Amino acid sequence: MLSIVIPCYNEEESIPAFFKEVEKVSQQIDHEIEYIFVNDGSKDSTLSCLRELHRSYPQKVRYISFSRNFGKEAGLYAGLQSAKGELVTVMDADLQDPPELLPEMIRLIETEDIDCVGTRRATRDGEPAIRSFFARMFYKLINKIGETEMVDGARDFRLMTRQMVDSILELTEYNRFSKGIFSWVGFNTKYLSYENRERVAGETSWSFWSLLSYSIDGIINFSEVPLNIASYVGALSCFGSVIAMLVILFRTLMYGDPTSGWPSMVCIFLFVGGLQLLCLGIIGKYIGKIFMETKNRPAYIVKETEENNLL
Structure with missing residues (x-):
């Protein structure tokens, strides 16, 4: 048959x-x-x-x-x-x-x-x-x-x-x-x-949006790479902030010229905050899948x- x-x-x-x-x-x-x-x-x-x-x-x-x-x-x-x-x-x-x-x-x-x-x-x-x-x-x-x-x-x-x-x-x-x-x-x-x-x-x-959502589901169901990317982005952001702090400290000690300006600080805060939300969103998608599976x-x-x- x-x-x-x-x-x-x-x-x-x-x-x-x-x-x-x-x-x-x-x-x-x-x-x-x-x-x-x-x-x-x-x-x-x-x-x-x-x-x-x-x-x-x-x-x-x-x-x-x-x-x-x-x-x-x-x-x-x-x-x-x-x-x-x-x-x-x-x-x-x-x-x-x-x-x-x-x-x-x-x-x-x-x-x-x-x-x-x-x-x-x-x-x-x-x-x-x-x-x-x-x-x-x-x-x-x-x-x-x-x-x-x-x-x-x-x-x-x-x-x-x-x-x-x-x-x-x-x-x-x-x-x-x-x-x-x-x-x-x-x-x-x-x-x-x-x-x-x-x-x-x-x-x-x-x-188009339903196909895009379907594609994202396919990636999440068959790959852990997005989770790894979230980890790498977090590590890179942390490393970059340490380098920036060292540069500011060096300039302050050597030239007495601390970096100033609230616009640049606001941009940095928004950028880091965006990265955090992106990583949380990626993790949240995986947790959501786990949540639906555990409901059985x-x-x-x-x-x-x-x-x-x-x-």
């Missing part, structure tokens, strides 16, 4: 087109297919669309509906936990992940010594320039300071063996960053490149599935 996990947030317009396209490709696949749609607290008619799709294809289409919006990471996690197939793939409902790659991905994973076939965008054509710039900077930065290597342009769209999926599910952390988790668990992975595609319908829910809250809460739907 091939399990297809599809996280959905306000995708009522995309779901029918997505299902139609994947069904076309399924004719080339010699596997039983199950669809697992995860409704992540959508505010439109996504849930109604999934109910109708399940009624039309009860043996093939399953769905999970959250009690509220928990984020795409929670949707991926829930879908992987529910997947029953020996092969599992993750796809977006907006058709930015080309379904026609599935037959080739299955062929590769069945004929070569690999556990995962990932996909990556060859270009970022059609994406806002500022978003592309910061995305490239993120991958360069995370690969220099992080524990695991992440491929620039890699999508969540990938085909995985059951062994790899089970390994991913062993990581039960609340603060999840799937791109890093996919790399961290290891396993042999091969990437297929494709040209960037626009959404088939609807609008993306990812703003579930990553998501299920309100409805195709099994308990009474409508």
